Amino acid sequence: MLKVLFFAALRDQLNTAELNWPASAATVAELLQQLQQQGEPWTSALARPDLLCARNQAFCSPHDAISSGDEIAFFPPVTGG
Numbered sequence: 001m002l003k004v005l006f007f008a009a010l011r012d013q014l015n016t017a018e019l020n021w022p023a024s025a026a027t028v029a030e031l032l033q034q035l036q037q038q039g040e041p042w043t044s045a046l047a048r049p050d051l052l053c054a055r056n057q058a059f060c061s062p063h064d065a066i067s068s069g070d071e072i073a074f075f076p077p078v079t080g081g
Helices: 007-012 030-035 040-044
Strands: 001-005 018-021 052-055 058-060 071-075
Touching: 001 030, 001 040, 007 040, 007 071, 018 030, 030 040, 040 058
Parallel strands: 001 071
Antiparallel strands: 001 018, 052 058, 052 071
């Protein structure tokens, strides 16, 4: 299983902060595709080109490999003022 976390506006859009997901995806991009297959609001919330991701608390690329037991986090870009 993967532990998948959602932060900030994503958490609000998806109405969930965390879920456990079967570890059948080989990459972060494949995981995103699987999550988007749940329909709306998942499709639009996770289709953002500026979406950031982290694997085991380190920024990663959507092309990075993932495996069972990993923690994958998704969040919008952080801005400050």
